[in-house]
């Protein structure tokens with residue numbers, strides 16, 4: 293049987309030969325490199341979250357048990373609780389925010405280096421919860437929030453789930469390299 297010369301193995305079809313030899317345009321080459329770097333940076337960031345040791349009320353007890361051996365947040369790379377906002381990239385608002393505490397919270401948030409994230413843990417932090425009085429303020433009126441955790445108090449598993457959602461959000465961050473190099 294005669295073999296069609298187009299399908300001869302030692303001679304790649306013309307289409308493939310042409311595609312292989314086409315030069316990659318400069319703009320594509322750049323985006324391929326920065327996209328890959330973006331992914332590497334996002335991967336490193338999402339697996340090394342450093343939360344601040346900071347609790348405001350009863351929700352903080354659940355936050356502490358999330359760190360302890362039973363729930364073991366180190367499985368998600370977020371166990372390095374820092375005592376200083378300058379070394380933290382995650383603030384967990386665990387408890388109600390009073391008017392008196394709001395400026396302190398804001399100051400701590402501003403002292404955290406970029407990039408930084410915030411989880412609002414529990415009904416009190418998010419909406420003043422069962423108290424709902426003049427002394428309290430919802431946390432999103434003081435600082436931006438990335439993930440909200442419902443409940444009073446939320447269980448440690450819920451907080452772990454919030455951290456997993458935050459990891460997903462960090463993973464989808466775009467133009468990271470430009471932001472790091474201050475080009476965005």
Ligand code: SF4
Pocket residue numbers: 349350351386387388413414415416417421422443444445446
């Ligand atoms: S949400 Fe419930 S457990 Fe959390 S701080 Fe408010 S009252 Fe306490």
